[in-house]
Amino acid sequence: MLYVVIFFLLVSVYLYCLxxxxxxxxxxxxxxxxxxxxxxxxxxxSESMAPIWxxxxxxxxxxxVILFNxxxxxxxxxxxxxxxxxILLLIGIVLRGxxxxxxxxxxxxxxSQKVYSRIFxxxxxxxxxxxGLIIGALISGKITAKPGNFIEGYITPWLNIxxxxxxIFLCTLFxxxxxxxxxxxxTEESIRKEFIIKAKHTTIxxxxxxxxxxxxxxxxxxxxxxxFFSHPVSITLIIIATLVLPVLWITLxxxxxWFSRVIAGAxxxxxxxxxYAIYFPTIVKIKDGANLTLFNSAAxxxxxxxxxxxxxxxxxxxxxxxxxxxxxxxxKTEEE
Amino acid sequence: MxxxxxxxxxxxxxxxxxxxxxxxxxxxPFLMVISHWFWLKRKDEVYLKLTKAWxxxxxxxxxxxxxSGTALSFELGLLWPGFMKHAGPIIGMPFSWxxxxxxxxxxxxxxxxxxxxxxxxxxxxxxxxxxxxxGIISGIFVVCANAWMNAPAGFDWVxxxxxxxxxFAAMFNPAWVSQTSHMTIAxxxxxxxxxxxxxxxxxxxxxxxxxxxxxxxxxxxxGSIFAVLQPLSGDYSAKDVAKRQPxxxxxxxxxxKTEKGAGLTIGGIPNEQTETTKFGxxxxxxxxxxxxxxxxxxxxGLDDFPRGNWPPVLIVHLAFQIMVACGFILxxxxxxxxxxxxxxxxxxxxxxxxxxxxxxxxxxxxxxxxGWIVTEVGRQPWAIxxxxxxxxxxTPVPGQVFHFSAFLVIYTILSIVAYWLMGRQIxxxxxxx
Numbered sequence: 001m002l003y004v005v006i007f008f009l010l011v012s013v014y015l016y017c018l019x020x021x022x023x024x025x026x027x028x029x030x031x032x033x034x035x036x037x038x039x040x041x042x043x044x045x046s047e048s049m050a051p052i053w054x055x056x057x058x059x060x061x062x063x064x065v066i067l068f069n070x071x072x073x074x075x076x077x078x079x080x081x082x083x084x085x086x087i088l089l090l091i092g093i094v095l096r097g098x099x100x101x102x103x104x105x106x107x108x109x110x111x112s113q114k115v116y117s118r119i120f121x122x123x124x125x126x127x128x129x130x131x132g133l134i135i136g137a138l139i140s141g142k143i144t145a146k147p148g149n150f151i152e153g154y155i156t157p158w159l160n161i162x163x164x165x166x167x168i169f170l171c172t173l174f175x176x177x178x179x180x181x182x183x184x185x186x187t188e189e190s191i192r193k194e195f196i197i198k199a200k201h202t203t204i205x206x207x208x209x210x211x212x213x214x215x216x217x218x219x220x221x222x223x224x225x226x227x228f229f230s231h232p233v234s235i236t237l238i239i240i241a242t243l244v245l246p247v248l249w250i251t252l253x254x255x256x257x258w259f260s261r262v263i264a265g266a267x268x269x270x271x272x273x274x275x276y277a278i279y280f281p282t283i284v285k286i287k288d289g290a291n292l293t294l295f296n297s298a299a300x301x302x303x304x305x306x307x308x309x310x311x312x313x314x315x316x317x318x319x320x321x322x323x324x325x326x327x328x329x330x331x332k333t334e335e336e
Numbered sequence: 337m338x339x340x341x342x343x344x345x346x347x348x349x350x351x352x353x354x355x356x357x358x359x360x361x362x363x364x365p366f367l368m369v370i371s372h373w374f375w376l377k378r379k380d381e382v383y384l385k386l387t388k389a390w391x392x393x394x395x396x397x398x399x400x401x402x403x404s405g406t407a408l409s410f411e412l413g414l415l416w417p418g419f420m421k422h423a424g425p426i427i428g429m430p431f432s433w434x435x436x437x438x439x440x441x442x443x444x445x446x447x448x449x450x451x452x453x454x455x456x457x458x459x460x461x462x463x464x465x466x467x468x469x470x471g472i473i474s475g476i477f478v479v480c481a482n483a484w485m486n487a488p489a490g491f492d493w494v495x496x497x498x499x500x501x502x503x504f505a506a507m508f509n510p511a512w513v514s515q516t517s518h519m520t521i522a523x524x525x526x527x528x529x530x531x532x533x534x535x536x537x538x539x540x541x542x543x544x545x546x547x548x549x550x551x552x553x554x555x556x557x558x559g560s561i562f563a564v565l566q567p568l569s570g571d572y573s574a575k576d577v578a579k580r581q582p583x584x585x586x587x588x589x590x591x592x593k594t595e596k597g598a599g600l601t602i603g604g605i606p607n608e609q610t611e612t613t614k615f616g617x618x619x620x621x622x623x624x625x626x627x628x629x630x631x632x633x634x635x636x637g638l639d640d641f642p643r644g645n646w647p648p649v650l651i652v653h654l655a656f657q658i659m660v661a662c663g664f665i666l667x668x669x670x671x672x673x674x675x676x677x678x679x680x681x682x683x684x685x686x687x688x689x690x691x692x693x694x695x696x697x698x699x700x701x702x703x704x705x706x707g708w709i710v711t712e713v714g715r716q717p718w719a720i721x722x723x724x725x726x727x728x729x730x731t732p733v734p735g736q737v738f739h740f741s742a743f744l745v746i747y748t749i750l751s752i753v754a755y756w757l758m759g760r761q762i763x764x765x766x767x768x769x
Contacts, residue, residue, distance in 0.1 A: 051450040054402055054442035058435070064409045065435045068420055069428025076421040079413030083733045090410055091742060094403040098750060101399035105392055106757055107764040154733060299425035306429045306503040314436035321443045328447060328454050 001301065001308035002070075006294050008311045009066045010276075016059035018177065018268055023049055023056050024131075025178025027096065027124020028171055029198060030117065040191055042117055048185040050104055051329045055322060057097070069307050073297040074283050078134075081143045085130045085158045092127035095119055125171060132170030136163035136213075140220065141285040162224075165216035169209040173271065176202035180248075180264040184257035185330070196252045203245060227278045237274030241267050340727060342736035343415045346743060348712070350408050352705055353747045357401030359704060361441070362475050362520070363527035363558075364394045365448075365468030370554050372461050382546045386554075388452075389547065389765050390531075395449050396757055400750055402442070407743070414739070419719045419729035422498050426491050427484045429503040430477040437474035441467050475523065476516040480507050486711065487511035487580050488720050514576040515711075518569045521562045522707060526700030528559025529666050533697025536690040542766060549685060552693070557677075559700075560670025566663050571626065578627035581721060582636040583645065584714040587652040589623055590616065591637050598623040598635035603657055606649045611639065613653070647716040655709035662703035669696055 026045040033041040068075040079086065096119075103116035137143065137158040147153025157163070179199035183192050217224035228234050244267055251260045279285075284292040298304065337345070368390050375383035409431075413420050447455065447463040455463075484490075490506030491498040532555035539548035578585045585591070590606035590613035591598060600623040604616020624633040638646055669692065676684035683689060719726040 051446040054399070055439065055446055057402070057406070058439040058442055061406060061409055061435050061438070062432075065428065065431045068413060068424040069432060070425070072421045072424035075413050075424060076417040079410075079417050079420070080731060080733060083414055083731070086410060086414060087739055087742070090407050091746065093406055094746060094750075097399050097403040097406075098753075101396060102753065102757060105395050105761075107392065107761040150734065299428075300501050302501050303425040303428065303503055307432055310429060310432045310436070314432070314439075317436060318439050318443075321440055325443045325446055328451055 001304040002295070002298055004308040005066060005070045005298075005304050005311065006281075008308075008315075009063065009070070009294075012059045012062040012066065014269060014272060016057075016063060017174075017272060018265055019052075019056035020059060021128075021174040021268070022177045022181045023053050024096075024124045024128045025174035025176065026182060027100075027121045028128060028175045029178050029182070029202075031121040031125060032175075032198075037194055040188075040194075044182055044186050044191060046100075046104055048182055049100065052325060053097070053100065055325060057093075066307070066311075070299050070304055071283070071292075071294065071297045072299060074292045077143070077145065077284055077286075077292060078138070081147075081153065081157050082134050082137055084154055085134050085137070089127055089130040089134065092123045092130060096123040096127055099123065128171045128174050129167040132167035133158050133163045135170070136166030138283060139224070139279055139285050141223075142287055143284055144287040145289050160220055162213070162216045162220040165209070165213045169206070169213050172202055172205040172209045173268070176206050177264055177268060180252070180260055183252070184261060192255070199252055200249060203248070207242075207245075224278070231278050233277040234274045237270045237277065241270035241274065244270070337737050337740070339734055339736040340730055342740045343730050344726070346736065346740040347411065347415055349740065349743055349747060350404065350411055351708065351712075353751075354401065354404040354408055355704060355708060356701055357397050357404060358475065359523035359526050359701070360394070360397045361401050362468070362471040362523040364390060364397075364531075365445075365464055365471060366524075367528070367531065367554055367558060368394070368448075369461065369464045369468060370558065371550070372464055374550075376457060376461060382550055386547050386551055389761070390551075391449055392761055393758060394445075396754060398445060400754060404747070405438075414733075415731055415736075416719065416729045417731050419724065419726075422724065423485075423720065426498055426501050426503065426506045427481045430480040430507045434474045434477035434481075437470045437477060441470040441474060444470070472520060475520060477507075479516045479519045480509070480512045482711075483511035483515040484509045485719065486515070486584075486715055486721050488723050493723050510580060511576060514569075514573040518566070518573045518707075521566045521569050522700075522704050524562040525559055525566055525663075525666055526704045528555045529563070529669070529693075529700045530697050531555040532559065533694050536693035537697070538762065538766075539685070540687065540690050540694065545766070547765070552685065552690075556670065556673045556693075559666075560673050563663070563666045563670035567667055570660070570663065575627060575629075578635070581715070583638065583641045584647065584652070584711075585627060586636060586638045586641075587647050587649045587714050588656040588710060589635075590649065590653040591623065591635060592639055594634065594637040594640045596624065596634045597621050597632045598627075600626065604653070606653045608646065608649050645717060647714050652710055652714040655706040655713070659703045659706035659710060662699040662706070666696060666699055666703075669693065 026049055030038070030041050030045055064075075067078075099116045099119035103113060103120060106112055106116070137160075140157060140160060140162050142157040142160060144153060144157075176199065179195050179202050183195040183199065186192055186195070214225055214228075228238075244263060248260060248263045248267070251263060281294040282291045283294060283297070286292065290296065299307075368387050371383050371387045371390065374380065375387060444463040444466040448460065448467055451460055451463065484506050487510040488506075489509035490502040490504070492500045532552050535548040535551040535555065539545060539552065542548070574585065574588075577588070587606075590601050590604055592606070592611040592613065597620070599618040599620040601613050601616035601618050604613040606613040621631040624635050625631045627633065627635055638649065672689070673684075676689065715721055717725050717727065719729045
């Protein structure tokens with residue numbers, strides 16, 4: 001059952017990055033829209049995200065619940081060491097969801113719309129950045145179970161070049177996913193063309209910031225570079241991800257919406273998979289002690305059994321319902 | 337403010353804030369389903385307008401509930417890692433079921449809010465029903481987790497660690513029935529009467545508006561049933577607490593001295609120094625009877641327990657009195673509603689009735705907050721009753737006052753904005769209606 005639970009944990013992290021990431025990325029994309037395209041972008045994002053954003057963000061809850069249920073030592077250590085970025089992440093999540101909904105449901109559409117949009121866009125950026133920062137901090141090797149002072153315990157793990165570079169990378173990654181996914185949501189040719197260009201730009205940004213992550217890890221001695229090149233699985237996956245890029249550009253150019261979405265989703269899988277293949281089963285690298293892994297932090301078998309079954313049964317309820325939701329709101333645009 | 341007090345304040349703030357939106361999320365789908373059904377059956381457009389007006393408000397409250405709930409799932413660990421490292425594997429399961437139920441809720445509210453013309457009308461109606469049902473289910477699961485804190489089960493506590501974990505026994509602990517039923521009913525009562533009160537206020541300003549009339553009838557019909565059931569549920573809960581957490585009952589009642597044939601004190605101000613409760617109205621033998629079914633039963637007083645384990649008696653007692661008072665007022669209002677509905681029809685929706693209903697708008701939610709104060713503060717100093725103290729659960733991270741301040745500011749702003757948005761929605765509704 002441990003493997004079932006691990007599987008669901010990895011799947012929910014992936015789905016959160018894909019679906020929630022598209023959502024956050026949409027806000028970041030709004031931020032970068034200029035002039036006339038700003039209004040079009042906002043409308044597209046509002047319409048596209050409105051019915052599904054709540055469901056998309058559930059994958060975060062599922063991830064957190066699996067962590068505190070099945071891997072309590074990890075949940076606890078991260079809650080302590082990464083307290084500050086987690087609070088800032090939370091504030092961003094609260095502001096983002098409410099700003100987005102208020103923008104849509106304010107009965108009077110006046111200047112308050114600008115305030116909502118600004119909060120939505122900036123908090124999307126903040127959440128994504130801190131999310132990446134936290135991921136980077138987990139594997140930076142700077143988290144300590146026995147901090148000597150406040151800075152060492154609660155600041156250094158996340159306020160370093162490596163973690164920051166991962167934060168920036170995630171912003172480009174989510175913008176990329178959002179750009180690709182938003183293309184298909186619009187029926188206007190001009191908007192589609194605009195987003196195809198955005199998708200290409202964000203791809204380039206992604207590759208550059210990915211490179212920066214490697215450089216940063218070299219500087220901070222987070223040994224990502226060394227580990228990466230000694231893991232054949234990682235190298236393979238990242239090479240595939242890179243080779244798939246030109247394929248994606250071609251399908252985008254040809255207007256193959258669903259094919260492009262699948263490729264972008266696969267790309268995310270290759271990137272996350274390639275990245276995590278290096279570290280599996282470690283989740284938290286501890287500076288001065290044993291790393292916290294999915295195996296050494298696991299809850300007792302009885303807990304894993306109950307959780308495993310809950311997840312299996314739950315997925316028979318959730319996945320068909322989610323498919324139904326997407327069918328109603330997303331599949332129709334193809335036929336129109 | 338010490339870090340410990342700040343952490344407790346943050347938790348109280350986060351839970352107190354979230355519960356309002358959770359109650360609304362659990363109840364409104366059912367009110368909308370009723371209104372929507374009347375539209376489908378009677379083809380009276382007023383019901384369609386009402387359903388749509390309600391759904392616009394619900395969307396806003398649902399979003400605030402969702403994000404504040406997300407905050408709580410993180411705050412469990414951020415504030416109480418000492419608790420979560422033990423509790424996670426034991427009581428995590430109801431949280432995972434709550435997650436599934438809430439996921440279904442999030443999916444179907446998306447369909448209900450945005451799928452008006454995209455799906456078959458009856459499918460649309462069923463989505464609304466599913467939102468309500470999954471809301472209730474997720475509420476029950478999460479309250480099971482809280483019940484476990486009051487009635488720990490499904491593990492042995494050996495040398496400061498939990499062993500022999502049984503998640504099923506933990507989830508279906510001795511307090512799960514009384515707590516989940518009382519909370520579910522409370523959610524229905526608080527929301528229904530608040531909705532009725534709001535529409536009563538609006539109807540007073542605009543007597544012709546048919547939407548408000550129908551809204552009040554639906555909300556009060558629904559809410560009054562539960563308002564009358566709630567004292568019965570409360571009695572069941574109190575008997576349960578008398579059995580399992582006698583010190584909590586003693587605090588609720590301001591009952592300092594153990595005695596047989598104990599009297600019930602209504603109101604009054606407990607004083608922990610003098611160990612007396614003054615200014616209350618004492619009804620002889622009633623506490624023994626209510627708590628144990630026998631006028632001469634012994635009811636343990638606070639003096640039977642070590643001082644160090646006393647919860648803050650003043651807070652628990654006052655909160656309990658407020659909760660019960662609000663509950664009885666709403667039950668009475670509910671009974672009057674039915675009398676007016678079938679006997680004195682001219683009094684129904686009269687100016688006086690509308691004014692009273694309007695004044696009672698916040699009472700249900702005040703009762704909900706007071707009730708949570710009773711059960712949470714009444715469990716102190718324990719996080720897990722008689723097993724793990726709250727002070728041993730708190731995070732080592734200093735500067736807790738910043739977390740508290742930040743969320744106090746944010747939640748205050750959100751409350752103000754939500755209120756303002758409701759005002760704007762009502763303005764537009766009045767224009768159209």
